[in-house]
Amino acid sequence: MSRPVFLARILTAFLMLGAGIVTRIQTAGLPFGTLKRIGSGFFPTLFGNLMIILSLCMLVSLFMAYRRGQVNQVETEDIITSLKGFGVFLAILIGFILINHFAGFVIASLVAVFAAGFALGLKGWRLWVLTAATTLVIWLVFDLWLMLSLPSGIWFS
Amino acid sequence: MSEQIIEGILAAFTFKHLLICLLGVALGTLVGVLPGLGPVGAISMLLPITFSMEPLAALILIAGIYFGGMYGGSTTSILVNVPGEAASVVTTLDGYKMTQKGRAGAALSIAAIGSFVAGTIGVILLTFMAPPLARMALKFGPPEYFSIVLVGLLVLSRMTDKSLIRSYLLIACGIVISVIGIDPVSGGLRLTFGLPSLFDGLDFIPVIMGLYGLSEVLSAWENNDTKPVKADLSFRKLLPTKNEFKRSTGPMVRGGLLGFIMGLIPGPASILSTYASYGLEKRLSKHPEEFGEGAIEGVAGPESANNGASTGALVPLLSLGVPFSPLPAILLSAFMIQGITPGPMMIQDHPTIFWALIASMYIGNVMLLILNLPMVGLFAKIAHLRSAVLMPIVLIFCIVGAFSVRSSMADVVIMVIFGALGYLLRKAKMEPSPLVLGVMLGPTLENSFNQSTLIFKGDLTMFLTRPISGTLLILGILVTVWPLIMKLVRMLTSKNKHTAAKE
Numbered sequence: 227m228s229r230p231v232f233l234a235r236i237l238t239a240f241l242m243l244g245a246g247i248v249t250r251i252q253t254a255g256l257p258f259g260t261l262k263r264i265g266s267g268f269f270p271t272l273f274g275n276l277m278i279i280l281s282l283c284m285l286v287s288l289f290m291a292y293r294r295g296q297v298n299q300v301e302t303e304d305i306i307t308s309l310k311g312f313g314v315f316l317a318i319l320i321g322f323i324l325i326n327h328f329a330g331f332v333i334a335s336l337v338a339v340f341a342a343g344f345a346l347g348l349k350g351w352r353l354w355v356l357t358a359a360t361t362l363v364i365w366l367v368f369d370l371w372l373m374l375s376l377p378s379g380i381w382f383s
Numbered sequence: 384m385s386e387q388i389i390e391g392i393l394a395a396f397t398f399k400h401l402l403i404c405l406l407g408v409a410l411g412t413l414v415g416v417l418p419g420l421g422p423v424g425a426i427s428m429l430l431p432i433t434f435s436m437e438p439l440a441a442l443i444l445i446a447g448i449y450f451g452g453m454y455g456g457s458t459t460s461i462l463v464n465v466p467g468e469a470a471s472v473v474t475t476l477d478g479y480k481m482t483q484k485g486r487a488g489a490a491l492s493i494a495a496i497g498s499f500v501a502g503t504i505g506v507i508l509l510t511f512m513a514p515p516l517a518r519m520a521l522k523f524g525p526p527e528y529f530s531i532v533l534v535g536l537l538v539l540s541r542m543t544d545k546s547l548i549r550s551y552l553l554i555a556c557g558i559v560i561s562v563i564g565i566d567p568v569s570g571g572l573r574l575t576f577g578l579p580s581l582f583d584g585l586d587f588i589p590v591i592m593g594l595y596g597l598s599e600v601l602s603a604w605e606n607n608d609t610k611p612v613k614a615d616l617s618f619r620k621l622l623p624t625k626n627e628f629k630r631s632t633g634p635m636v637r638g639g640l641l642g643f644i645m646g647l648i649p650g651p652a653s654i655l656s657t658y659a660s661y662g663l664e665k666r667l668s669k670h671p672e673e674f675g676e677g678a679i680e681g682v683a684g685p686e687s688a689n690n691g692a693s694t695g696a697l698v699p700l701l702s703l704g705v706p707f708s709p710l711p712a713i714l715l716s717a718f719m720i721q722g723i724t725p726g727p728m729m730i731q732d733h734p735t736i737f738w739a740l741i742a743s744m745y746i747g748n749v750m751l752l753i754l755n756l757p758m759v760g761l762f763a764k765i766a767h768l769r770s771a772v773l774m775p776i777v778l779i780f781c782i783v784g785a786f787s788v789r790s791s792m793a794d795v796v797i798m799v800i801f802g803a804l805g806y807l808l809r810k811a812k813m814e815p816s817p818l819v820l821g822v823m824l825g826p827t828l829e830n831s832f833n834q835s836t837l838i839f840k841g842d843l844t845m846f847l848t849r850p851i852s853g854t855l856l857i858l859g860i861l862v863t864v865w866p867l868i869m870k871l872v873r874m875l876t877s878k879n880k881h882t883a884a885k886e
Contacts (some may be wrong), residue, residue: 242556280552284549321783346770346771
């Protein structure tokens with residue numbers, strides 16, 4: 227396997243291990259019950275433990291693969307570029323959530339589509355047309371036709 | 384009785400009712416394409432239109448919306464890797480890969496044709512076999528639900544990843560995610576971290592939209608330099624080739640039958656049927672290595688199974704008046720609003736309506752094909768849009784789709800979190816479908832286990848002593864451990880050969 231895949235799997239295994247530990251801690255106070263009547267803690271405890279065991283097994287197998295030289299040290303993709311792109315779009319999404327809170331869904335959508343299109347290299351009148359058209363369709367279809375009641379934000383409520 | 388059948392069919396074939404069916408199919412497809420809504424959302428939202436209509440017209444409209452919504456959900460799966468509903472998740476595995484190879488039109492066409500074939504098979508089986516099949520479905524109790532879900536999780540998740548550890552880790556994670564919220568039995572809170580927005584648990588729509596759709600958007604930056612596939616978008620080239628048709632025929636028929644039979648089973652039948660069909664076709668295929676890389680069978684089988692299961696789910700509803708899943712439950716309310724009680728007396732009390740409804744299901748399937756095949760070209764053009772144009776649209780539709788589930792921004796936040804997880808899994812080359820299976824089937828697994836242990840007072844042997852449950856569990860265990868046993872045998876055999884060669 228390539229080095230980026232190896233690193234991503236290590237991170238995934240640690241994430242799952244952490245999630246399993248948090249599950250066990252959070253559900254420690256819940257009743258486990260008996261087989262005649264299982265408690266609310268039965269399933270979370272069982273599968274939380276399973277997550278811990280399996281993520282440790284995954285870490286061990288990754289370590290063994292590394293020891294056997296099965297990890298290709300050649301970079302098959304630029305990790306920095308990947309993380310940069312991930313960061314840009316995550317920032318757009320967080321920005322959407324914040325703008326929505328204050329200015330409402332429609333304005334937040336407008337900003338998000340504009341930012342995403344700009345980040346991907348769209349410029350000029352195409353960017354403006356895409357932004358306006360998408361936002362208009364969202365408002366017409368979801369707010370007016372389907373009556374979804376999109377949030378209007380603190381400023382306009 | 385034959386007079387009643389003919390009367391019903393003729394009633395469905397009036398110009399007015401044909402027009403209503405076409406309207407239902409069109410509306411259902413349109414709303415089903417919208418992310419987060421799917422067929423359940425489509426019928427729920429469009430149901431009020433039927434209040435002022437006469438019973439037969441209303442039911443025909445609803446049948447059209449039902450089938451249209453099913454097809455709509457698969458369109459976004461194929462074009463932009465965003466499953467429109469839970470049962471369309473499997474279609475993304477090969478459908479989207481076909482789009483990336485410039486074969487979006489073929490994938491969409493096969494999905495439409497497969498839905499038609501399966502729908503036809505389903506309606507024929509429904510017509511002649513509804514009562515005995517419904518009686519068989521009633522033999523399923525909590526132990527059987529538990530066994531089928533457990534076997535489904537163990538066996539079906541392995542189709543997408545060779546590693547047992549990775550598959551089962553994601554399943555366990557999915558089941559843990561599914562227990563978030565209020566415990567339905569004790570009312571206690573689990574894994575909510577004191578957040579009120581988690582009290583109702585996580586809906587699977589934001590989860591799957593994050594894992595598939597949003598992760599695709601998060602990858603858009605690094606894929607932006609990739610030039611869109613230049614493909615010939617002439618109508619002839621959009622349709623499947625002769626070879627693709629030939630390869631799809633078997634999966635369509637098998638998928639339709641498998642889906643119909645699984646649709647009779649209570650619970651998440653359409654979801655399981657799509658995975659089961661995918662696994663079956665992968666095993667039967669002469670080129671199993673193509674699965675996950677754009678195999679046409681990977682689209683034909685699951686799409687047919689999905690439609691077959693939707694039709695099969697109507698058997699208990701129409702013949703017993705008992706809905707076994709959310710979609711038939713909504714249909715039941717539609718029937719009741721029109722003053723019709725589905726069940727054993729429906730054929731006796733409303734024979735014209737019953738047979739007209741059956742006929743309109745068939746007509747709806749035909750109309751789906753007629754309506755959507757010419758639109759394949761339009762849909763395929765969407766797939767060839769520049770990433771810079773398509774991804775912002777997908778982004779905002781994912782956000783709206785997640786929000787529309789419960790009109791809550793908390794679902795958007797959940798989608799973002801799972802989008803990040805989906806991105807990580809994508810980089811780790813780990814398919815998220817075992818996690819999705821765990822999330823969707825976790826509640827059924829827990830509830831059925833709980834009910835089984837309550838009924839049988841903690842005696843776990845009941846899972847093996849009850850015939851259906853025992854058979855399923857033994858088959859599931861055999862299928863799971865058989866590859867491990869074969870691997871061990873091969874290792875030992877090669878070791879012996881190596882030792883013998885040395886001597």
